[in-house]
Amino acid sequence: MNDLLTYQLKDLKLSGIIKTLESRNEEALKNSLSYMEFFEMLINDEVLNRQNNNNIKRINKARFPQHKTLEEYNFNYQPSINxxxxxxxxxxxxxxxxxxxxxxxxxxxxxxxxxxxxxxxxxxxxxxxxxxxxxxxxxxxxxxxxxx
Known part of the structure; x- marks a missing residue:
């Protein structure tokens, strides 16, 4: 990836595309993807990156004392819980x-x-x-x- 393109992507705050552009370009060349298919992959990468970043920010702001999931909860230990x-x-x-x-x-x-x-x-x-x-x-x- 050239410096100008990297600079422009940073200026547009497209960090998700920066992270995946080279691997997506190789994938597009290898699989003979159309420009539109390539562009869709890049936009999808950017959307997923932003969603992930937003989730991380919301988790930090939530002030959870620890990380717990429903899958980790032992419903057998507390049978009164439905x-x-x-x-x-x-x-x-x-x-x-x-x-x-x-x-x-x-x-x-x-x-x-x-x-x-x-x-x-x-x-x-x-x-x-x-x-x-x-x-x-x-x-x-x-x-x-x-x-x-």
Whole structure:
């Protein structure tokens, strides 16, 4: 790739194309792709790169204390949790309907795990997420601040 083209792609903020242009060019030559097919591949690479970058930014802004997924959650350990219901929540239909979901229960039952996992699913669907606890939302920092 020549310097002028690299400069122009950077100027246009097309970093996804910069990353894949050489390999896509080789692929296009090898497979005798049309200009339009080649262009479609480059644009698709750029779109995927931007989506990935946006997801990374949203994950960082969400302030998850750790990375947890639904696939990692052991539904056998907590049989009172309806797996089908949780996976239905992962579709984020409740967000589109502007409904709230609150997990309550004793420590160690998987509330945070499921919240993080559902938050990651929401991010992958383009939503912005903020992970917080009830104490953080209420501004409670210690037992003494509750009493006061």
């Amino acid at each position: 797996k089908r219901f949780i996976y239905n929540l992962a579709t984020c239909e409740f967000v589109r309907k502007k409904e709230n979901v609150v997990f309550i229960g004793p420590p160690g039952t998987g509330k945070s795990h499921l919240s993080i996992a559902l938050g990651l699913k929401a991010i992958s669907q383009g939503y912005k997420v903020l992970f917080t606890t009830v104490n953080e939302m209420l501004g409670v920092h210690s037992e003494s601040s509750i009493i006061n």
